[in-house]
Amino acid sequence: MSNIGKSTNILWHDCPIGQTERQKLLGQKGCVIWITGLSGSGKSTVACALSRELHYRGHHTYVLDGDNLRHGLNRDLSFKAEDRTENIRRVGEVAKLFADAGTICIASLISPYRRDRDACRALLPDSRFIEVFMDLPLELCEARDPKGLYKLARTGKIKGFTGVDDPYESPVNSEIVIKMEGGECPSPKAMAQQVLSYLEKNGYLQA
Numbered sequence: 001m002s003n004i005g006k007s008t009n010i011l012w013h014d015c016p017i018g019q020t021e022r023q024k025l026l027g028q029k030g031c032v033i034w035i036t037g038l039s040g041s042g043k044s045t046v047a048c049a050l051s052r053e054l055h056y057r058g059h060h061t062y063v064l065d066g067d068n069l070r071h072g073l074n075r076d077l078s079f080k081a082e083d084r085t086e087n088i089r090r091v092g093e094v095a096k097l098f099a100d101a102g103t104i105c106i107a108s109l110i111s112p113y114r115r116d117r118d119a120c121r122a123l124l125p126d127s128r129f130i131e132v133f134m135d136l137p138l139e140l141c142e143a144r145d146p147k148g149l150y151k152l153a154r155t156g157k158i159k160g161f162t163g164v165d166d167p168y169e170s171p172v173n174s175e176i177v178i179k180m181e182g183g184e185c186p187s188p189k190a191m192a193q194q195v196l197s198y199l200e201k202n203g204y205l206q207a
């Protein structure tokens, strides 16, 4: 018996059907592809393009998108630092369950703090956490501004907006970095292909 968090007398219960058995059934390795970057950097676009490519190739995926999760699981959280930390912690735990289920889980959240992302990485041993850094300039993200949020942040109508008056800590050890090439942002298909190639090369697309 051990004490976990605020619970006492907690014992882990194992099941005979585990991750290995589920992976065999699905013909893939359960993992988490964690896409981090500024608002407007293309996180959701890569997540959806990658999910589509994998799905067409017969792989089981699930996208956990920051915006969408804030409609339900994380609807009680704001954008202050401690709530962003709790947001990432919860999504890291959910993503871990998806990976344990054998799914290729694609999480796309700003996740601005290095410590929070690293805590999610620590939840997933055996290289099952693959960080994708959308290393695109703030100027590009701001020029895109599909939701008009940068404009609201610049005029002070939104406070604490990432990249404007709230921090973004760039990753230093991401498995995959998506960046400008020859002054241009790669197409969504090319960005997805970059991740797909990594998964293929490193054996994630077989059990």
Ligand SMILES: Nc1ncnc2c1ncn2[C@@H]1O[C@H](COP(=O)(O)OS(=O)(=O)O)[C@@H](OP(=O)(O)O)[C@H]1O
Pocket: 038, 039, 040, 043, 044, 065, 066, 067, 070, 079, 083, 084, 085, 087, 088, 108, 109, 110, 111, 112, 147, 149, 158, 159, 160, 161, 162, 166
């Ligand atoms: N203050 C502030 N800062 C940053 N982003 C804001 C803010 N307020 C609202 N939004 C919108 O919320 C989306 C980011 O949610 P996340 O859960 O990914 O953020 S975080 O990881 O907790 O930082 C983000 O979506 P994306 O543009 O898809 O990144 C914004 O549309």
Ligand SMILES: Nc1ncnc2c1ncn2[C@@H]1O[C@H](COP(=O)(O)OP(=O)(O)O)[C@@H](O)[C@H]1O
Pocket: 037, 038, 039, 040, 041, 042, 043, 044, 045, 046, 108, 144, 146, 185, 186, 187, 188, 191
């Ligand atoms: N590779 C790309 N090339 C051109 N436009 C893109 C690309 N990726 C994303 N976009 C556009 O940029 C905007 C922001 O993309 P989105 O995926 O919503 O970013 P995020 O999820 O990081 O906020 C959208 O209008 C999207 O269509």
